[in-house]
Amino acid sequence: METNQVGSGSWNDSIHFCQWYGVTCSPRYQRVTILDLQNLKLVGTLSPHIGNLSFLQKLDLRNNSFTNAIPPQIGHLRRLQILYLQINSFDGEIPASTSNCSNLLVVSLALNHLVGKIPSEFGSLSKLQFLSTTANNLIGNIPSSLGNLSSLRGLSLSRNGFYGSIPDTFGGLKNLVNLSLVVNNLSGTIPPSIFNISSIQTFDVGSTYIEGEMPLDLGTTLPNLRIFSITGNQFTGSISPSIPNATNLELFQVSENNLTGKVPHLERLQRLSWFIIVTNNLGSGGRDDDLSFLCSLTNATNLERLYVNNNNFGGLLPGCISNYSTTLQYLLVDNNKIFGRIPSGIGKYVNLQRLDMWNNQLSGTIPTAIGKLQNLGLLYLHGNKLSGNIPHSFGNLKMLIQLYLSDNLLQGSIPSSLGQCESLTTIDLSYNNLSGNIPA
Numbered sequence: 399m400e401t402n403q404v405g406s407g408s409w410n411d412s413i414h415f416c417q418w419y420g421v422t423c424s425p426r427y428q429r430v431t432i433l434d435l436q437n438l439k440l441v442g443t444l445s446p447h448i449g450n451l452s453f454l455q456k457l458d459l460r461n462n463s464f465t466n467a468i469p470p471q472i473g474h475l476r477r478l479q480i481l482y483l484q485i486n487s488f489d490g491e492i493p494a495s496t497s498n499c500s501n502l503l504v505v506s507l508a509l510n511h512l513v514g515k516i517p518s519e520f521g522s523l524s525k526l527q528f529l530s531t532t533a534n535n536l537i538g539n540i541p542s543s544l545g546n547l548s549s550l551r552g553l554s555l556s557r558n559g560f561y562g563s564i565p566d567t568f569g570g571l572k573n574l575v576n577l578s579l580v581v582n583n584l585s586g587t588i589p590p591s592i593f594n595i596s597s598i599q600t601f602d603v604g605s606t607y608i609e610g611e612m613p614l615d616l617g618t619t620l621p622n623l624r625i626f627s628i629t630g631n632q633f634t635g636s637i638s639p640s641i642p643n644a645t646n647l648e649l650f651q652v653s654e655n656n657l658t659g660k661v662p663h664l665e666r667l668q669r670l671s672w673f674i675i676v677t678n679n680l681g682s683g684g685r686d687d688d689l690s691f692l693c694s695l696t697n698a699t700n701l702e703r704l705y706v707n708n709n710n711f712g713g714l715l716p717g718c719i720s721n722y723s724t725t726l727q728y729l730l731v732d733n734n735k736i737f738g739r740i741p742s743g744i745g746k747y748v749n750l751q752r753l754d755m756w757n758n759q760l761s762g763t764i765p766t767a768i769g770k771l772q773n774l775g776l777l778y779l780h781g782n783k784l785s786g787n788i789p790h791s792f793g794n795l796k797m798l799i800q801l802y803l804s805d806n807l808l809q810g811s812i813p814s815s816l817g818q819c820e821s822l823t824t825i826d827l828s829y830n831n832l833s834g835n836i837p838a
Contacts (some may be wrong), residue, residue: 429453449474556580611635615644681711
């Protein structure tokens with residue numbers, strides 16, 4: 399690192415180093431305790447002389463362009479508590495000597511180009527509260543020794559190439575709040591002991607090739623759960639019936655698995671913002687109460703995304719879908735076996751950006767109230783049994799980009815008002831009984 403890059407050249411011998419930009423010294427000994435050079439567009443390598451700063455407690459180099467390996471001399475910093483090296487271009491392996499920094503509380507190495515394995519020696523960092531290696535090129539098994547980190551509150555190993563199973567020892571992380579293992583090449587099942595860590599708020603193991611079933615008592619043993627995501631895995635069985643007990647839940651995402659059965663009623667999840675169960679085998683495909691759970695979501699006053707598409711849901715589309723919070727932005731119920739009419743009350747969703755109801759068995763007319771959806775960008779109603787005219791009110795949809803109404807029973811003239819949809823790039827009205835031309 400060139401010193402003239404720092405703080406408009408403040409790193410020079412004309413002033414005491416304790417007055418240099420980003421440097422904090424102890425008042426008694428005039429030794430460097432904090433080196434904070436974040437967000438300075440610095441380039442170059444991290445000098446091995448960093449190991450000489452024996453009083454250093456915090457090293458913050460995040461969001462720069464440092465390259466090459468992290469020097470092993472960093473292990474000489476026995477007083478170091480905070481290590482922020484994220485968002486750089488460090489490569490090479492994580493120095494095992496880092497484990498000599500026995501006072502470490504935080505280690506963030508995310509968004510670099512690190513390779514190799516996590517040193518098993520990291521399991522000796524008994525004071526460590528947060529560890530992130532997200533978005534590197536790390537491989538190998540996740541060290542079982544990490545289960546010794548009893549003070550750990552946050553563990554993010556996402557977006558690497560880790561393989562093997564999640565260590566059984568992770569059940570010992572009794573203070574864990576956030577666990578993220580997203581996008582790795584893991585296998586096997588989740589150790590049952592993890593579901594007994596009642597402090598967990600974020601549990602995200604999406605796209606990791608993990609299999610198994612959701613524990614029946616999941617919502618009871620993880621009562622503080624806020625984010626739960628197992629998307630893109632090989633889970634089977636049903637959605638845990640105890641999920642409504644996790645009343646702090648904000649995001650529930652179990653897409654792209656092999657889940658079956660009914661969805662439990664969710665009245666107690668008043669803080670729910672995202673409910674995403676896409677691409678499973680949920681529902682019976684029949685005419686029973688497959689969709690009754692939808693009405694239980696009317697209590698979710700912050701609901702933004704509701705995705706139940708690509709499943710086996712049948713039955714009548716309940717009118718209660720027009721009773722959700724006006725915070726709703728995405729409503730996707732497509733590719734099921736749902737029948738009934740689209741409720742006119744859907745026009746109240748002033749923040750709705752996408753409405754997908756295609757490939758069902760919906761009938762009746764298209765509600766003119768859809769024309770009130772001023773923020774709607776994508777409208778997919780094709781592959782149903784909708785009849786009547788295309789509402790003239792569609793001309794009010796200034797943000798509409800794509801409109802698919804094909805393969806229905808629509809009739810009458812194509813409304814000239816569609817020419818007022820100034821953002822429209824794609825329109826498909828084929829396989830109907832319409833007349834006239836699509837307005838330019």
